[in-house]
Amino acid sequence: MADQSYVFDNAWQRGRARLDAVEAFLDPGTIRALEGLGVAPGWRCLELGAGGGSIAAWLSSRVGPAGKVVATDLDTRYVAERADAANIEIRRQDIVADPLEASAFDLVHARLVLEHIPQRDAVLAKLTRSLRPGGWLMLEAVDYVSGVPVSELGAAEHARSQDVRLRAFGAAGLKADYGRHLPRLMRAAGLVEIGNEGRVFVMEGGSPGARWFQLSMEQVRDRLVGPERLSDAEVDRMLGLFADPEWAALSPIILAAWGRAA
Ligand SMILES: C[S@@+](CC[C@H](N)C(=O)[O-])C[C@H]1O[C@@H](n2cnc3c(N)ncnc32)[C@H](O)[C@@H]1O
Numbered sequence: 001m002a003d004q005s006y007v008f009d010n011a012w013q014r015g016r017a018r019l020d021a022v023e024a025f026l027d028p029g030t031i032r033a034l035e036g037l038g039v040a041p042g043w044r045c046l047e048l049g050a051g052g053g054s055i056a057a058w059l060s061s062r063v064g065p066a067g068k069v070v071a072t073d074l075d076t077r078y079v080a081e082r083a084d085a086a087n088i089e090i091r092r093q094d095i096v097a098d099p100l101e102a103s104a105f106d107l108v109h110a111r112l113v114l115e116h117i118p119q120r121d122a123v124l125a126k127l128t129r130s131l132r133p134g135g136w137l138m139l140e141a142v143d144y145v146s147g148v149p150v151s152e153l154g155a156a157e158h159a160r161s162q163d164v165r166l167r168a169f170g171a172a173g174l175k176a177d178y179g180r181h182l183p184r185l186m187r188a189a190g191l192v193e194i195g196n197e198g199r200v201f202v203m204e205g206g207s208p209g210a211r212w213f214q215l216s217m218e219q220v221r222d223r224l225v226g227p228e229r230l231s232d233a234e235v236d237r238m239l240g241l242f243a244d245p246e247w248a249a250l251s252p253i254i255l256a257a258w259g260r261a262a
């Protein structure tokens with residue numbers, strides 16, 4: 001089990017830069033999807049695994065002084081920097097081990113969180129219980145089915161290194177196809193009015209998506225190098241490709257799914 005702790009610890013020296021890249025890459029689509037749910041002044045929201053804090057900050061401005069945002073994370077150092085409005089409560093909390101109030105939220109949102117947590121079924125049930133009647137759960141998770149090379153440059157290296165990465169992250173608890181299961185899991189949890197939409201991007205070297213991949217690879221390179229994994233030279237080659245504007249690959253699907261408590 002020791003291998004199953006969260007591998008992308010925010011405390012890493014470049015953790016802020018990594019979360020900045022995720023936010024630059026994904027916030028526009030996340031905000032469109034949240035707007036689609038009608039997030040409005042006065043709502044009580046939970047932002048689980050708030051990471052760099054940008055979505056907690058956006059929700060805070062959207063729900064206004066009559067609303068509230070509870071922003072939780074295993075490591076809240078960056079949320080505290082960015083999301084410090086009076087209507088935000090920051091909680092250092094492990095969603096697996098720590099309690100969460102029931103029937104409390106009009107919106108619960110988590111992006112790129114549950115696919116990393118082996119106990120994701122129990123977490124989804126806990127999040128569902130935390131909704132007020134009529135409250136929305138919106139989860140965004142990866143599905144790597146789309147993650148194919150685009151440029152000839154680095155195509156073989158990308159395919160091989162992604163295979164190694166997904167095996168290593170899988171051993172640490174990542175479910176790399178979690179996105180496609182969300183609608184069914186939400187229905188099984190008793191939610192209604194379920195919808196979903198996936199976003200896929202061409203990630204060109206140097207873009208925020210490629211930078212997210214680059215920093216993730218740097219952070220966990222120790223797990224990627226070794227027998228039947230990658231050599232140090234192969235990791236260095238990929239890190240270079242992620243920064244090369246001539247390189248491109250399709251991103252994983254970022255699958256957003258939503259449903260509301262009856
Ligand atoms: C890939 S980051 C995504 C951050 C943010 N949601 C975003 O999309 O910009 C995953 C976040 O989930 C947090 N996390 C992982 N496991 C957690 C747990 N068991 N309880 C609470 N937060 C957790 C991590 O600390 C990290 O900040």
